[in-house]
Amino acid sequence: MCGFVVLIEPKKKFSNDILSKIEKKIFHRGPDSGGILNENGISMVFRRLSILDLRKISDQPMVDKKNSVSIVFNGEIYNFLELKKKLIKKGYFFKTNSDTEVILKGYLEWGEEISNMLEGMFAFAIFDKKKKNLFVSRDHLGIKPLYFFSNGKFIYIGSEISPLKNFIDLQVDKEALSEILFFRYASGKSTGYKNIFKIPAGYNYSINIETLNVRRTQYFDLAGTFYKNKK
Numbered sequence: 001m002c003g004f005v006v007l008i009e010p011k012k013k014f015s016n017d018i019l020s021k022i023e024k025k026i027f028h029r030g031p032d033s034g035g036i037l038n039e040n041g042i043s044m045v046f047r048r049l050s051i052l053d054l055r056k057i058s059d060q061p062m063v064d065k066k067n068s069v070s071i072v073f074n075g076e077i078y079n080f081l082e083l084k085k086k087l088i089k090k091g092y093f094f095k096t097n098s099d100t101e102v103i104l105k106g107y108l109e110w111g112e113e114i115s116n117m118l119e120g121m122f123a124f125a126i127f128d129k130k131k132k133n134l135f136v137s138r139d140h141l142g143i144k145p146l147y148f149f150s151n152g153k154f155i156y157i158g159s160e161i162s163p164l165k166n167f168i169d170l171q172v173d174k175e176a177l178s179e180i181l182f183f184r185y186a187s188g189k190s191t192g193y194k195n196i197f198k199i200p201a202g203y204n205y206s207i208n209i210e211t212l213n214v215r216r217t218q219y220f221d222l223a224g225t226f227y228k229n230k231k
Contacts, residue, residue, distance in 0.1 A: 003029030003159035004046045004060070004072035006125045006134065008209050014043040018166060023047065025163040029074075037061040037070050041209045042127060042134065045163075046072045058098040064108070068129035071104045074159055075122030075144045083117065107135065112204055116219045123199075125157060127209075134207040140220040142201025149196045155212060157205075161196055170196070 003026040007014055019036050022045045027034070030047030033056070037044040046060040063070045077083075080099035083106055088094070092105045099120075106114040107126050112135060121143035126135045136157055138146045149156040149164055156164050164170065171194040176186045189197040199205060202220030207213070 001029050001049045002047065002074040004044065004074060004125065005156070005158040005163050006045075006072065006136075007043045008041065008134065008155040008207065008212065009153065010041050010210050010212065013040050014038060019043055019045055021166055022163040026158075026160060029159060033059045035059050035061050037063070037127070039127075039129070044070060044072050044125065044127065051076070052098045055096070058096045058100065060100060062100050062104060064104055067108055069104060069108065070127045070129070071100060071107075071124060073100045073103055073122065073124035075120060075124070075139065077102065077118050077120040077122060079119040112206070112217065112219070115204055123159065132208060132210050134209055136199065136205040136207065138199045138201055138203055140202050141222065142198070146199040147191065147196060148199050148205070150212070150214070151195070152212070155207060157199075161191060161193065164196065
């Protein structure tokens, strides 16, 4: 299953205590190993359920030190071996047998286009230290969960909402309450909480960690694809 949380607040270094609490909150998503990346302005917390390449070298956050790029990833990529072969032909070297490293190297080669090249279910965040940018992507159909919160000074992105309780008081979204009571589910971007949203399926978010500017891009539209195929 795996799970991750990314915290962004310009010029702030999050405390080890708060990051440890977050890791414990998402421990159930990945009992095999965990990891934390803590930089000025951004922190990434991860818990891993080992499936591909069980070695410690495949733990996350996975860091490409040469390019100063780090990734946290939840999911499974079905065509990662095909993409890996293409990247090897382009001169990339792989240390692991994981699909995580393929996404990371794929981002270095193709940038944000990597999302539409992936076949599978995924939610991931890639921190590009040189660009001071966090690239976030959710799979085409939104199979893997991914939540977003921002109050203008602080951004939270995570596989679950519960760790956010360490930073804000969660308030029920009364407009979504009737829908949740009837369907037991909040549709669209709604989560049932105020100011906490699901990152939509088939979307990429690009976030400047210094200005907190967020650029949203839809890379896949299921309805549009269906309509195109019907013509």
